[in-house]
Amino acid sequence: MTVIQLLVNSLTLGAIYALVALGLVLVFKSSDLVNFGAGDWVLAGAYIALALLTAGLPLYLVLILAPLGGALMGLVIDRAVFRRIMSASPWTFVVASLAVGGLLRELAVLRYQSNHFPFPPVLSRDPVEVLGVRITPQNLWVLGATVVVVTALLLFFRYTTYGRALEAVAQNRVGAQIVGINLSRALMVTWALAGAVSAVAAVLIAPSTDVSPEIGLLLVKGFVAAALGGLDSLEGAVMGGVAVAAIETFTQVYLNQAAVDVVVYGLLLVVMWVRPAGLLGRRVVRRV
């Protein structure tokens, strides 16, 4: 029963990693760019939610408005920064994405310092026992919401014209423009979506972690999850997130805490060696 309990708990932690990874995958899948500031986009989403909450809005309204705020943030960043360097080298984008992430983080610190702000859960944290395995309604909510977000994104990319257009942009910008796809608008939609997904991730993660600048540090695990699953695969992000969480948890129990990161990063290197595009990825990431 311990093993099943560990797996269930790994799912919840894995959902957190997957949500961060989704922000990375979403951008890569639709623009062929890696947003190295993705962790700070989640952080910004968390502070947007916190600002709404402290303004006195009820939690359900915060859950609706925060993703909208995140989308708006994505639009502003696209208009102010990324659109201006659209035709620059990928390296320029790497630097710009780091700078945007740093700016978002420092703006949050400027306003809220580095204090930890508790964020309320949507559902109860009192555990329920099902077949000897304990899980809380809040954790079920996080898992369920993650599944809904991933499914919605999968459907968007697979069955909508706009989703396919975004993938086309990622695969070949010039070709996409030749067939009539408006590149500026496609990237604008990408960044708005990335902002919204980051804010959704934030409101799901914040009850577990509090709202603080440390949320941005989840990028490291999110990046490992995305690389493990495949940078262009939404399903891969989820699988990678859960895999990283399970490896961490089982290593801790059956080896020790000090071995956790050694095992996680070691396994990532093995996967990179065997399948450079990640377990479910289709494209090999270009060198920049």
Next chain:
Amino acid sequence: MVRKSVTAIALLALALAGCTTTSSEGGGTQVSTQGVTDTEIYIQGFGPITGPASWVGLGNRDGFALAVKEINAAGGVHGRKIRFEFHDDAFQVAQAQQVARRIIQQDKPFMVYAGTGSTTFLAVADQLRQSGLPVYNGFSGSEAARKTPEVDNMFHGEAVSTKWVAPSIADMVADNLKATRVAILHEDGEWGRTLCAQVATELQGKSGLQVVANETYPAAGNDFTGQLVAIRNANPQVVVNCGLFPAAKIILRQARELGLKAQFVGDAGQANATVWTGNEAAAEDWLFNWYEPQFLTDTTGAQGEFLQKYKAEYPSAPTGRPNHADNFSYTAAYLLKSALEEAGKDLTAEKFIEALAAVKDARPTPISPNVSCANERHECFVDLVWMRIQGGKAVPVDDAGLAQIAGKVSGS
């Protein structure tokens, strides 16, 4: 040419020696006076105001600054205003060493207020001792950072040493709760690691008691399932957790989620309202030690008045502020002010240190416990009390409460 070089090196060495304000001879440190003018006493502090331990530095900075503002508004010390500046060490050893170097070599204050945690304080403690500047360690309870007999220029504040905290925890577990199976859980930082190591040593001396698990967790972690499942499998009656409150909150919540029913016992590093706010069921009956007559969230009496002043000064402070660093540093600033006054108008570092070392049975602020720095370790605070969470509130634990919790432990 060679002679010229030798002469130049000798002159340079002499010049450097002349610039040095302190010297260490025969193990003793010579203190030095600087950072004092007719109108000002310059105090510098440092601690983490960014990073996972930012609550330590923010609290130390803000509590101290609030007291300085009040002291200056009341006329200062012998007509001199206190100028207080605080540097960020990000709880990183390298950055703390850089900050300490800057304070000692460049900024040259009258004294240093160390508002940082044990890991970083330990990394700079010798550097600060050797500087000769008066140093007040406001927040590290690490025994390793203390020396007996203490050199003249360093004093230790309200974060009571692990030397005293560890026996208190061991006595609580073995003598009061009468546990026979105990698990130890500690963070990987200096504070949690050394405290729990000492607790384990103390527990070895208790007959009929067995340590059934000993788990480590990353201080900045947010999932402790692995450690808690391992502890649950060992079936302890009591879990001693040595660490800080951001992790303690998640640990208590996840322990309940996993069905770990053992009694949790914590140290004062975890004493913060965010541990039980919104987490009441998981934190009920949690025991932790504390250092002051009233708890941080007590809205009555002296603490209540302090809360009002604090909220007026920092209106956007979140739940959990003031934290214990705010309270400790507020009291520390008034303790230092009293020593500055005692040292007289003709202020020197020697006189200040002498005055601080003579403090006995004082109460620098109404929220303060008893203070006596007049001991060879220069430990100004050693008082400990035990608190429990009852009905979502932190209350001092009384005999009846202790008996009730002990009954639960023996039945588990």
